[in-house]
Amino acid sequence: MGNERQARLADRIRVLIAERLEKGLRDPRLGFVTITDVRVTGDLQHASVFYTVLGDEKERVSSAEALRAATGMLRSEVGRGLNARLVPTLEFIADGIPENAGHIEELLREARERDEAVAGIAGSAAFAGDADPYKKVRDDEE
Template sequence: MADHGRAAKLGDQVKEIIAKRLDKGLRDPRLGFVTITDVRMTGDLQHAAVFYTVYGTEQEREDSAAALKAATGMLRTEVGRNIRTRLTPTLEFIPDAIPENAAHVASLLAEARERDSAAAALAAAAEYAGDPDPYVQPRDRADDDEE
């Protein structure tokens, strides 16, 4: 049975180790401004999925992905030196979709605001379909006496 607590703790350690190593710098000029967002370990602690984001253009993202792929062996060695496990986990770098998802949600919220303001403008100019006062009014007593 897998110990999920231990996997989470080891994932946090791996995240710290990789982030510190990237902060020191790699000798690869393709590496841009990379942020490690999350590390998820498998239950047997033999594989680590490392999620990252890159600040910059699409070309900088692609270059950083290639640099991380090229540095995977060196980063795995660094992780192996700094953790206390029998086996060093393999590393897989996965681009995190948080910025794209956030931009999509922001655009959806802007569209919803526009539609709400359009609906409010229509409601402000709307009129009732029937009489202005659709409720039955009590008759005056003077009208009753004449009949």
């Protein structure tokens, strides 16, 4: 039952923050931010908000600073939207999913290239000994 409540609260916080960011903050440092996930502790006192930023490293850093500066205002906004007695503290964490996905794509591309190279070598390979070294049952032994 506690996990359901955590999940509902996390989902509601994600929606509230995303809606507020969609309306815009009055901070020119904030880039195109997407809230990817929210995780709430078991005691519902702390929420970790994971986000990604579309753009280069400079935009990611400036957006992180803007989110840190707006944490109090966003927490107040979440409090109004939750109608809860206690509002969890918010911590914004840059989500590493896009970088990890890019790295995985690169590894998969390398693996495909190596597989194609091995398949090319295997296609022109010849047996070292007999073509079929395994013993077979002859008709007269059956």
